Amino acid sequence: xxxYDVIIIGGGVVGAAIAHKLAxxxxxxxxxxxESDLASGTSKANSGIFHAPYNVNPETLKGKLHxxxxxxxxxxxxxLHVPFKQIGALxxxxxxxxxxxLENLYVQIQKLNLPAISWLNQEQVMDLExxxxxxxxxxxxxxxxxxxxxxxxxxxxxxxxxxxxxxxxLDSEVIGLREQESRMEVLTTERIFQGKVVVNAAGLHSDKVxxxxxxxxxxxxxxxxxxxxxxxxxxxxxxxxxxxVPTEVSKGILVTPTVDGxxxxxxxxxxxxxxxxxxTTRKGLEEVMLGGERIISNxxxxxxxxxxxxxxxxxxxxxxxxxRTSANCKxxxxxxxxxxxxxxxxxxxxxxxxxxxxEMDGIILRPKKSFGYYRKPxxxxxxxxxxxxxxxxxxxxxxxxxxxxxxxxTEAEVVDALTRPLPARTLGGxxxxxxxxxxxxxxxxxxxxxxxxxxxxxxxxxxxITKEGGNSYILxxxxxxx
Amino acid sequence: xxxxxxxxxxxxxxxxxLAAALAADEEKVQNIVLIERDIELGGILHQCIHxxxxxxxxGEELTGPEYAQRFIDWVAETKIEIKTNTMVLEIAAKGQxxxxxxxxxxxxxxxxxTKAVVLAMGxxxxxxxxxxxxxxxxxxxxxxxxxxxxxxxxxxxxxxxVLILGSGDIGLIMARRMTLEGSQVLGVLEIMPYSNGLTRxxxxxxxxxxxPLLLSHTVVxxxxxxxxxxxxxxxxxxxxxxxxxxxxYQAVDTLLLxxxxxxxxxLTRMAEIxxxxxxxxxxxxxxxxxSIPGIFACGNVLQVHDLVDYVTEEANxxxxxxxxxxxSQRVQGEQIEISPGxxxxxxxxxxxxxxxxxxxxxxxxxxEPMSVGEIQFWVGKEEIYRTKKKFLxxxxxxxxxxxxxNWEKMIQVGKLSVVIKExx
Numbered sequence: 001x002x003x004y005d006v007i008i009i010g011g012g013v014v015g016a017a018i019a020h021k022l023a024x025x026x027x028x029x030x031x032x033x034x035e036s037d038l039a040s041g042t043s044k045a046n047s048g049i050f051h052a053p054y055n056v057n058p059e060t061l062k063g064k065l066h067x068x069x070x071x072x073x074x075x076x077x078x079x080l081h082v083p084f085k086q087i088g089a090l091x092x093x094x095x096x097x098x099x100x101x102l103e104n105l106y107v108q109i110q111k112l113n114l115p116a117i118s119w120l121n122q123e124q125v126m127d128l129e130x131x132x133x134x135x136x137x138x139x140x141x142x143x144x145x146x147x148x149x150x151x152x153x154x155x156x157x158x159x160x161x162x163x164x165x166x167x168x169x170l171d172s173e174v175i176g177l178r179e180q181e182s183r184m185e186v187l188t189t190e191r192i193f194q195g196k197v198v199v200n201a202a203g204l205h206s207d208k209v210x211x212x213x214x215x216x217x218x219x220x221x222x223x224x225x226x227x228x229x230x231x232x233x234x235x236x237x238x239x240x241x242x243x244x245v246p247t248e249v250s251k252g253i254l255v256t257p258t259v260d261g262x263x264x265x266x267x268x269x270x271x272x273x274x275x276x277x278x279x280t281t282r283k284g285l286e287e288v289m290l291g292g293e294r295i296i297s298n299x300x301x302x303x304x305x306x307x308x309x310x311x312x313x314x315x316x317x318x319x320x321x322x323x324r325t326s327a328n329c330k331x332x333x334x335x336x337x338x339x340x341x342x343x344x345x346x347x348x349x350x351x352x353x354x355x356x357x358x359e360m361d362g363i364i365l366r367p368k369k370s371f372g373y374y375r376k377p378x379x380x381x382x383x384x385x386x387x388x389x390x391x392x393x394x395x396x397x398x399x400x401x402x403x404x405x406x407x408x409x410t411e412a413e414v415v416d417a418l419t420r421p422l423p424a425r426t427l428g429g430x431x432x433x434x435x436x437x438x439x440x441x442x443x444x445x446x447x448x449x450x451x452x453x454x455x456x457x458x459x460x461x462x463x464x465i466t467k468e469g470g471n472s473y474i475l476x477x478x479x480x481x482x
Numbered sequence: 483x484x485x486x487x488x489x490x491x492x493x494x495x496x497x498x499x500l501a502a503a504l505a506a507d508e509e510k511v512q513n514i515v516l517i518e519r520d521i522e523l524g525g526i527l528h529q530c531i532h533x534x535x536x537x538x539x540x541g542e543e544l545t546g547p548e549y550a551q552r553f554i555d556w557v558a559e560t561k562i563e564i565k566t567n568t569m570v571l572e573i574a575a576k577g578q579x580x581x582x583x584x585x586x587x588x589x590x591x592x593x594x595x596t597k598a599v600v601l602a603m604g605x606x607x608x609x610x611x612x613x614x615x616x617x618x619x620x621x622x623x624x625x626x627x628x629x630x631x632x633x634x635x636x637x638x639x640x641x642x643x644v645l646i647l648g649s650g651d652i653g654l655i656m657a658r659r660m661t662l663e664g665s666q667v668l669g670v671l672e673i674m675p676y677s678n679g680l681t682r683x684x685x686x687x688x689x690x691x692x693x694p695l696l697l698s699h700t701v702v703x704x705x706x707x708x709x710x711x712x713x714x715x716x717x718x719x720x721x722x723x724x725x726x727x728x729x730x731y732q733a734v735d736t737l738l739l740x741x742x743x744x745x746x747x748x749l750t751r752m753a754e755i756x757x758x759x760x761x762x763x764x765x766x767x768x769x770x771x772x773s774i775p776g777i778f779a780c781g782n783v784l785q786v787h788d789l790v791d792y793v794t795e796e797a798n799x800x801x802x803x804x805x806x807x808x809x810s811q812r813v814q815g816e817q818i819e820i821s822p823g824x825x826x827x828x829x830x831x832x833x834x835x836x837x838x839x840x841x842x843x844x845x846x847x848x849x850e851p852m853s854v855g856e857i858q859f860w861v862g863k864e865e866i867y868r869t870k871k872k873f874l875x876x877x878x879x880x881x882x883x884x885x886x887x888n889w890e891k892m893i894q895v896g897k898l899s900v901v902i903k904e905x906x
Contacts, residue, residue: 233751276707278618278619278707279616279617279618279619279703279704279705280616280617281616281617281703282616282702282703282724284616285614285616301614302612304611304612304614305609305611305612306611307611307614307616308619386483386571386572386583386591387483389571389585389591390483390590390591393585393587393590393591394590397587397588397590398587399585400585400586400587400588400589400590400591401567401586401587402519402569402585405519405569406748408569408571440606440609440612441606441607441609442609442610442611444606444607444609444624444625444627444628445606445628447628448628448631448632448636462638463638466621466708467620467621467708468621468708469708470708471708471709472620472621472708472709473621473709474621474622474640475632475638475639475640476639476640476641476642476735476736477638477639478637478638478639479633479637479638479639479663480663480664481637482637482638
């Protein structure tokens with residue numbers, strides 16, 4: 001039986017941020033993820049926004065952690081070499097009713113004395129965003145907002161945690177959990193783990209993890225959001241994240257450039273019952289397109305290269321984060337209900353949870369001298385100048401081998417993703433690390449070449465390679481005569 | 483970073499690039515570089531192991547690899563420099579010169595400073611995402627050409643219970659191919675009320691194997707979260723909108739898409755060459771010269787062809803014109819715009835430009851099927867050419883050769899209209 005100080009269940013951005021913060025201390029930490037890669041749930045499919053706190057309620061835990069994350073997030077991303085573009089956001093009103101709502105919001109914000117948020121009139125909005133729907137009449141400009149890759153952030157946290165001694169087990173679904181003589185026992189499909197503290201960061205499944213110890217304190221409602229992703233040639237039609245005026249439950253549909261240079265439109269917000277039901281629907285997609293066209297009237301539908309849905313994990317009763325020790329089990333900490341701005345707040349959540357862990361029986365937070373930011377930056381060939389590209393190829397010929405033609409990803413980059421501390425093992429894992437297969441052909445041309453590389457570096461046959469682990473095989477067999 | 487002065491760079495070593503390079507070589511162009519991103523010349527023809535290639539051009543029936551090999555062998559006899567496994571990253575016009583940035587693992591980054599360029603990058607397949615089919619995103623959804631490669635080149639089978647969406651030619655060919663490999667092909671769905679492939683493929687690939695073709699049907703939802711488990715299909719109305727109540731579930735482990743090809747013009751766009759919104763390719767004159775003098779385009783990067791024979795023909799034209807350009811550095815003169823009228827989706831070339839060559843080949847497609855149509859060419863109010871054609875289908879490209887007599891008048895009007903009138 002493996003013995004740890006802390007066992008984290010769930011490898012989304014929240015679990016990874018907690019693991020990364022714990023790695024700063026002399027603690028033996030393991031993270032268990034049921035899927036074949038980190039960032040496979042909510043962290044995989046969301047808007048990728050570092051939110052400015054324009055609609056924050058500092059009375060809530062969500063609000064407090066959001067504000068704290070504004071202080072520590074950008075520096076952490078910088079230390080981990082996670083691309084973060086602080087492009088700013090406009091919250092735009094398109095009618096007089098919305099202007100009134102926006103004015104209310106602005107009054108609230110001014111009371112809180114939040115930095116870098118200002119009011120724009122119609123002319124100023126048009127000036128900043130010439131392509132915006134000409135019905136736009138006013139906006140709040142939140143300069144602190146930015147765009148990040150939610151999965152790269154998660155991988156970076158996980159990778160640097162590994163480099164500082166944290167263990168990560170993938171394909172390890174927790175099926176049993178119990179307190180046993182001042183220890184927690186965690187049973188996965190493969191092994192039994194023992195630890196002083198268990199952190200439940202299981203996202204959409206966090207209430208299910210609670211029920212393993214008879215804890216029914218909270219219920220997660222999946223709230224689905226559907227998105228359109230547009231080709232990179234559309235990424236520069238706008239300069240800021242463009243939000244609609246927020247409603248009670250959602251920040252509404254937004255249009256934003258992504259950190260990779262695409263254009264993203266979404267999400268809607270629909271409560272559903274299944275925690276796995278990440279499917280887009282005709283109705284939902286229509287709603288998203290209409291919402292997007294309200295912001296940018298001439299969206300080029302022909303340039304759509306992907307559509308996807310993500311599930312937010314919501315505790316409806318409070319619409320707040322739920323971070324506390326289980327009422328049934330003093331060695332279990334729930335980190336649940338992490339809806340938007342969970343991605344932004346993740347570093348502050350990590351910090352907060354580690355404080356809670358520090359107060360627990362048998363845990364001493366002793367800083368680890370060897371802790372450091374050891375993660376190597378990811379080289380993106382296509383972002384470099386021709387001179388830099390030429391120099392790279394001179395150093396390593398594999399940079400001269402383009403694997404993904406749409407995104408101009410080289411063999412060296414794919415191999416790097418396969419040999420990092422947290423290596424990709426699936427086509428999806430490669431796509432989210434280096435963008436190969438993320439472009440307009442969606443992997444039609446490069447999929448086979450990438451499978452060859454995965455096979456080579458993971459010692460698998462091509463038939464064993466999957467899109468996203470589990471039964472998501474690509475090839476069913478060989479042809480006659482093979 | 484190496485810089486090399488050359489006369490002609492041909493981008494793409496498929497049928498179009500091969501023929502364009504050969505045509506330029508025949509016209510005595512000296513330093514020709516043929517750049518191919520794959521490990522060998524021949525392009526998509528290598529995976530097209532079925533027959534039916536070369537009927538027009540060679541007067542015999544060849545397989546794709548056989549057709550390609552003829553050109554590969556001819557190129558080997560010339561001093562055309564071949565760069566395989568090489569990717570062009572950018573084309574930029576620098577005054578009279580064009581700079582082509584290319585990378586591979588042995589030469590590193592090379593800038594070819596060339597007098598002329600022929601674009602022959604081919605096309606890519608439209609994806610499930612591009613046609614926005616809702617549902618989950620499991621493995622097991624492929625474009626037909628991708629599967630053709632897995633089966634015919636790599637020897638892998640992607641699945642056993644297959645539905646094909648779209649009756650494009652590759653989809654039809656793959657319906658037969660997968661049946662021969664022992665997969666169960668449940669049918670081919672086509673959203674339009676008519677098929678989108680060549681008639682000979684409907685007969686030889688579907689009818690001969692009793693594979694049903696469901697017209698006016700489409701996939702409205704995809705099911706399964708790891709591997710695809712099924713699809714919901716539905717009938718569509720005249721506006722291509724699914725009709726409520728006609729939905730039914732079909733279990734599958736594989737969905738193939740043959741829903742259109744898109745010319746790959748990312749380099750073209752980067753060079754700021756004018757593009758045609760309908761074809762997705764460059765706007766060209768009768769010599770296949772684009773809006774930048776000295777840059778030519780041919781083959782599927784210009785317009786998606788149904789027959790490789792026509793690709794070769796078009797590439798010959800572009801290669802010869804590139805040779806003339808290199809020889810004389812000729813400037814583009816007065817031009818006549820060609821406008822597609824009634825039931826004409828597009829016309830290639832989109833313009834005729836001085837100096838004028840005669841006669842001129844026109845390639846075009848109809849928007850709607852027509853049993854008999856009269857093709858008419860108009861200059862202002864004067865009809866200058868007419869011909870009748872039978873069984874006009876959007877899937878089958880029309881090619882006609884026209885000689886003109888009164889250039890002066892045409893230039894004065896500045897516009898040539900092509901229309902097709904139904905004949906009953």
